Amino acid sequence: MKPLNLLEYEPLARAKLSAMVYEYYAGGANDEVSLRDNRASFERWRLWPRVLRAVAERDLRADVLGERWAAPIAVAPMALQRMAHPEGELAVARACAALGLPYVVSTMATCTIEEIAEAAPEGLRWFQLYAFKDRAINRDLVRRAEEAGYRALVLTVDTPLLGRREGALRTDFHIPDGLREANLRPYEQGQLADMREQGMAGQFWRTFLREDNLSWDDVEWLQANTRLPLVLKGILRPDDAVRAAEQGVAAVMVSNHGGRQLDSVPSSLDALPRIAEAVRGRTTLLMDGGIRRGTDVLKALALGARAVAVGRPVLWGLAVDGQQGVEDVLRLLLDEFDLAMALSGCHNLAEITRDLVERV
Ligand SMILES: Cc1cc2nc3c(=O)[nH]c(=O)nc-3n(C[C@H](O)[C@H](O)[C@H](O)COP(=O)(O)O)c2cc1C
Numbered sequence: 001m002k003p004l005n006l007l008e009y010e011p012l013a014r015a016k017l018s019a020m021v022y023e024y025y026a027g028g029a030n031d032e033v034s035l036r037d038n039r040a041s042f043e044r045w046r047l048w049p050r051v052l053r054a055v056a057e058r059d060l061r062a063d064v065l066g067e068r069w070a071a072p073i074a075v076a077p078m079a080l081q082r083m084a085h086p087e088g089e090l091a092v093a094r095a096c097a098a099l100g101l102p103y104v105v106s107t108m109a110t111c112t113i114e115e116i117a118e119a120a121p122e123g124l125r126w127f128q129l130y131a132f133k134d135r136a137i138n139r140d141l142v143r144r145a146e147e148a149g150y151r152a153l154v155l156t157v158d159t160p161l162l163g164r165r166e167g168a169l170r171t172d173f174h175i176p177d178g179l180r181e182a183n184l185r186p187y188e189q190g191q192l193a194d195m196r197e198q199g200m201a202g203q204f205w206r207t208f209l210r211e212d213n214l215s216w217d218d219v220e221w222l223q224a225n226t227r228l229p230l231v232l233k234g235i236l237r238p239d240d241a242v243r244a245a246e247q248g249v250a251a252v253m254v255s256n257h258g259g260r261q262l263d264s265v266p267s268s269l270d271a272l273p274r275i276a277e278a279v280r281g282r283t284t285l286l287m288d289g290g291i292r293r294g295t296d297v298l299k300a301l302a303l304g305a306r307a308v309a310v311g312r313p314v315l316w317g318l319a320v321d322g323q324q325g326v327e328d329v330l331r332l333l334l335d336e337f338d339l340a341m342a343l344s345g346c347h348n349l350a351e352i353t354r355d356l357v358e359r360v
Pocket residue numbers: 024025026038076077078079106107108128156233255256257258259260288289290291309310311312313
């Protein structure tokens with residue numbers, strides 16, 4: 001029997017993946033307090049449904065950064081998707097396109113920016129950037145994303161260094177033979193190539209990525225060097241979100257990186273209402289972290305998100321059944337969200353208001 005919900009995909013995927021790949025995908029940092037809280041926090045909010053509202057016709061479509069999505073749900077950027085299935089990012093891109101949902105492609109994808117665009121030309125894609133010290137590489141990655149028709153640039157700002165994920169350490173994580181971060185190939189010369197050959201991920205990160213020195217100046221630099229709207233991903237504090245809004249950032253993705261960076265930070269859902277209150281509509285808010293149920297999407301929207309992104313369940317669907325598995329996962333989430341809208345008396349996203357939820 002097919003899984004009945006997103007949560008049921010995880011054990012099925014686990015049975016198909018090596019312990020190393022499963023741990024890399026599933027794990028969080030240190031004690032995984034924030035990882036668990038991403039889920040637990042959804043149970044701390046209750047819904048107050050409206051009744052007798054003739055909800056037979058419902059419109060799930062979302063307008064985000066000038067684009068129309070089939071629903072307020074994107075696929076979050078996640079590295080190394082070919083470890084889950086030989087088609088990797090291509091399968092995810094096709095599944096998203098089939099459902100009219102956007103796909104955020106990671107810098108650390110195992111297919112190139114261009115291959116992913118070609119796999120589903122009709123799909124809506126954003127590109128997630130990890131910034132390199134060498135600005136010529138950043139400029140080139142941005143140019144490639146622009147030329148391949150990506151619609152927004154997502155700068156991840158919560159990863160100055162990689163968090164300490166003990167599951168990955170315990171299983172001696174390395175990129176399996178034959179796979180690599182495909183986007184970086186044109187820039188692999190000299191020392192960078194040597195390090196890639198030797199699979200030294202941590203050292204590679206520190207040596208070539210600018211991440212540990214990333215600052216608001218880089219945000220400005222990116223804004224000046226792209227015509228795409230800029231999204232900052234990984235903000236938890238209201239003051240950082242306000243600064244992003246004041247600097248003209250198109251959207252902020254409230255996120256704790258799926259609990260994989262600093263452990264003991266609040267869940268994304270707990271950070272969201274504070275940020276919404278501080279930002280007061282001056283920038284678009286997105287969130288990810290722990291979205292598994294249609295009611296989770298409803299709660300996040302009620303607390304101020306324009307849309308959400310879903311991470312690990314997409315990898316589980318991909319591992320279980322490739323493109324079809326990803327479509328099944330996204331379809332389940334869409335159907336659950338549609339049901340939650342009907343049962344709470346909402347015809348469209350504008351009716352998902354703050355008074356629909358209360359913290360218990
Ligand atoms: C295996 C894995 C790889 C990830 N790789 C990236 C990445 O390359 N860039 C990035 O910005 N976020 C990355 N993330 C974080 C996700 O974009 C997202 O914030 C998080 O997974 C959402 O939480 P969820 O998995 O609970 O839905 C990764 C997450 C996972 C699980």
